[in-house]
Amino acid sequence: MAAKVVTITSGKGGVGKTTAVANIAVGLAADGQRVVCIDGDVGLRNLDVVMGLENRIVYDLVDVIEGRCRLRQAMIRDRHLHGLYLIPAAQTRDKSAVSPSDMVRLCDELRAECDWILIDSPAGIERGFRNAIAPADEVIVITNPEVSAVRDADRVIGLLEAEEKGSPSLIINRLNPGMVRRHDMLSVDDVLDLLAVRLVGVVPEDEDVIVSTNRGVPVALDVKSKAGKAFRNIARRLRGEDVPFEDLDGGGFWERLTRLGRK
Amino acid sequence: MDEVSPLIQIKGLRDGLLVTMVADTWDRAREALLERIDSQRDFFRGARLALDVGTHVLHVDDLVSLRDLLSDRGVLLWAVLGESPTTERTAQLLGLATRISRPRPQEAVGREIAAMLDEESALWVRRTLRSGTRVEFPGNVVIVGDVNPGAEVIAGGSVMVWGRLRGVVHAGAGGDTTAFVCALDLSPTQLRIASEIVVPATRRGRPRPEMAFLRDGRLSVEPWRPG
Numbered sequence: 001m002a003a004k005v006v007t008i009t010s011g012k013g014g015v016g017k018t019t020a021v022a023n024i025a026v027g028l029a030a031d032g033q034r035v036v037c038i039d040g041d042v043g044l045r046n047l048d049v050v051m052g053l054e055n056r057i058v059y060d061l062v063d064v065i066e067g068r069c070r071l072r073q074a075m076i077r078d079r080h081l082h083g084l085y086l087i088p089a090a091q092t093r094d095k096s097a098v099s100p101s102d103m104v105r106l107c108d109e110l111r112a113e114c115d116w117i118l119i120d121s122p123a124g125i126e127r128g129f130r131n132a133i134a135p136a137d138e139v140i141v142i143t144n145p146e147v148s149a150v151r152d153a154d155r156v157i158g159l160l161e162a163e164e165k166g167s168p169s170l171i172i173n174r175l176n177p178g179m180v181r182r183h184d185m186l187s188v189d190d191v192l193d194l195l196a197v198r199l200v201g202v203v204p205e206d207e208d209v210i211v212s213t214n215r216g217v218p219v220a221l222d223v224k225s226k227a228g229k230a231f232r233n234i235a236r237r238l239r240g241e242d243v244p245f246e247d248l249d250g251g252g253f254w255e256r257l258t259r260l261g262r263k
Numbered sequence: 264m265d266e267v268s269p270l271i272q273i274k275g276l277r278d279g280l281l282v283t284m285v286a287d288t289w290d291r292a293r294e295a296l297l298e299r300i301d302s303q304r305d306f307f308r309g310a311r312l313a314l315d316v317g318t319h320v321l322h323v324d325d326l327v328s329l330r331d332l333l334s335d336r337g338v339l340l341w342a343v344l345g346e347s348p349t350t351e352r353t354a355q356l357l358g359l360a361t362r363i364s365r366p367r368p369q370e371a372v373g374r375e376i377a378a379m380l381d382e383e384s385a386l387w388v389r390r391t392l393r394s395g396t397r398v399e400f401p402g403n404v405v406i407v408g409d410v411n412p413g414a415e416v417i418a419g420g421s422v423m424v425w426g427r428l429r430g431v432v433h434a435g436a437g438g439d440t441t442a443f444v445c446a447l448d449l450s451p452t453q454l455r456i457a458s459e460i461v462v463p464a465t466r467r468g469r470p471r472p473e474m475a476f477l478r479d480g481r482l483s484v485e486p487w488r489p490g
Contacts, residue, residue, distance in 0.1 A: 096309075099335045125358055127334070134331070151394050151413050158393030162356035163327055194411060194429075196391065 003036075005107050005117045006238065007136035008171075011152030013123030015144045016173040019209060021120040022050045023220040023228065027235025029084035030220070034114040036075065036085045038106075040132035041122040042098055045089035052079060052216020053086050062090035065102045071109055080221060085114070095127040100134030107135035116238075125159060133160065139168040140200060145175050145186040154195055169200040171234060176205045201234035202245060203227050270295035276363065279311030279341055289319045293329055300336050313342035313363050321350045326357055348386075348400075355397055382420070392416070392430065401437070412452055418442070424449075427470070431455075445474035445487045456482060 008017050008024075018041075025035045039047035042062065048054045059074040064087070078084035090097065103119075110117055121132035133139055139160055143153040153170070160168050172191055179185035188202055206227035212219040219228040220235075226246075233243045270286040286292035300307045312333065321343070330340045342360035345351055354361050385403035394413025398404060403420035414430035416422055419437045421444065428446035433455040435442030440457045448470035454461050456475065461482045472487035 096337060100331045101335055127339075130331075130334070154394040154411050155413065158356070158396055159358055161393075162323060162353075164323060196409075 003034075003107075003111045003114045003117050005111075005119065005135050005137045006140060007040075007119040007121055007132050007138075008140045008142055009121035009129060009132060009156060010123065010142045010149070011125060011156040012143075012149045015142055015149050016203070016209075017123075017142055018046045018050050018120050019213060019219075020140075020142050020171060020173065020203075020231065020234075021047060021118050022218045023231035024235050024238070025051075025084055025116075025118050026081060026218045026220040027232040028116050028118075028238070029078070029081040030232070031235065031239070032083065033116055033239070034083040035116045035118060036087060036110055036114045038087045038117065038119045039089035040098075040103075040119050040128060042089045042128065042131075043091065043094040044122065045091050047120050048076075048086060048088045049216060050213050051086055051218065053088070054216070057088050060088045060090040061106075062093050062097045064106060065098055071106070080217075083114075095122070095131065098131050100130050103131050104135045125156060129156075133163070133165060136165060139165055140171055141168045141195075141197070142171040142173050143191065143195075144173055145180070145188075145191055147186070150186065150191055150194060157195060157197060167197050169198045170195060171201045171203065172199070173203045174205045175202055199245075200237050201230055203230040203234075204246075271299065273299070276313065278363075279313055281313045281315060281363070283315040284317060284319065289316075289321065289325065292316075292319070297332060297336075300333070300338060304336070308337040309339075310337075311339050311341045313344065313360070314340065316343060316345040316350060318346050319350065320347045321345065321353055323353055323356065326353055326359070330357070330359075352398075358395065385420070385423075386418075391426070394430075410446075410451075421445075440477050440480070443474055443476035445472065447472050449473040449475065449484065449487075454482070 008021050010017050021037055025037045029035045037047060038061065039045050048057060053076050056076050059069040063069045064071055064074045074087050075085040107117055119132050122128035141153050141156055143149045157168055172188055176185055180187045192199060204226050206225060208222060208225040209219050209227050212222065219225050220231045222228045230246060236243045270292055272283040272285060274281045282296060284292035286295060326343065333340050340359065342363050343354035344361065351361050385405045386400040388398060388404065388406045391408035392398060392410045392414035394411055397415040399417040401419040404416055404418040405423045407425045409426040410416055410424055410428045410430040412429045416432045417436050418434050420439060421442045422432050422434045424446035427448040428451050430451060431453045432444050432451050434444045435457040438457050442456055444454060444456065451463060454463060454475055456477050459477060459482050473484050474487040475482055475484045
């Protein structure tokens with residue numbers, strides 16, 4: 001079976017791309033899917049740390065592309081889940097070591113080996129971003145409910161549409177329901193109103209995420225965590241399941257969903 | 264540093280290389296450029312290219328494939344200059360620059376388009392302008408879709424938005440004080456007509472169609488009633 005290539009990107013840095021990749025991958029792998037994560041952030045790698053695999057890196061993405069090792073040798077098996085692998089980025093090189101067609105070739109080679117390929121895109125809209133989206137079958141844009149992050153997400157969505165990558169889907173990360181209720185934070189509705197794309201998940205702000213990131217154990221493994229549940233639900237929605245959205249910010253969001261239902 | 268070849272010309276600029284595509288077809292110009300780069304790999308590695316494509320009309324596929332081919336060779340496509348509005352729009356959509364600091368002898372072309380326009384015609388834009396997009400046109404502009412914050416519309420004539428206008432809009436950019444701006448929801452980041460600039464106050468209550476125009480040299484906003 002041929003894998004589906006999903007790239008997660010944002011424009012703005014620090015909105016949670018890497019966390020999302022690690023946790024969606026865990027969500028998919030926990031359901032028995034075979035998943036390969038690729039860290040596309042050459043020069044500033046993180047995904048290995050978030051997944052707790054930093055000390056096992058021998059070969060990396062650039063080694064594969066430049067032919068210093070076979071693809072299999074650069075795939076690091078996860079500590080917790082079978083069928084979950086990471087191809088880490090090189091830390092000592094920069095984005096120009098990889099080209100969009102290298103990424104397409106690499107993913108084509110991987111497709112036969114797994115069900116999902118998740119690519120963690122670097123921030124920005126330059127070379128690294130283009131490398132990350134080149135092989136994508138589907139792109140997920142992640143944003144925080146903040147004006148600056150939403151503005152960058154809008155720009156990225158415009159670029160993706162221009163490249164005929166199709167309309168991306170959206171994850172809103174770090175939503176604080178209390179602040180939304182007090183009108184101190186953009187609501188899901190406000191964000192969707194501007195971006196007008198399909199929503200695949202809303203992840204609440206959750207201290208567990210920081211703790212788990214530092215420990216290198218993705219929060220999706222924690223059954224009690226709200227953010228972990230939201231990420232697992234995103235994984236299920238990617239597989240085509242119809243999972244209802246968690247009620248996070250009270251009225252507005254639900255009204256919108258029922259409105260959509262009536263259309 | 265000037266080099267001449269029958270199909271392309273390459274010239275050094277302060278911030279990169281300017282390649283003028285002289286060939287009669289786009290494919291030939293592209294092949295000539297790639298051949299030249301392949302024959303002088305070290306010279307071109309890490310270079311920033313601005314392409315002057317002249318009258319070639321380029322679509323997204325053309326520019327994306329060229330950009331990736333250049334990228335494979337370690338060359339960054341930075342700007343695309345062209346006379347066709349389609350090409351310019353494509354380049355803008357892809358986030359490429361469409362002008363460089365060197366003034367282009369292009370004003371004449373702009374004037375030609377302007378001469379073909381009258382009050383009865385307009386540029387028709389049937390999509391939402393997202394952040395980072397810029398639409399520039401010497402005549403009237405009609406947008407069916409939203410203008411998001413971070414997008415810009417610069418028109419010589421009037422601007423009509425069948426949607427929400429939340430970006431920056433400049434009507435009458437050439438000094439036409441009779442130009443107006445109307446939108447189903449007129450909440451721009453900044454609104455300019457001719458040389459007048461206003462930053463509208465934040466709206467209270469439900470949006471309604473509104474029109475902004477100059478009255479006695481001052482910007483005023485009224486409910487929009489077509490006719």
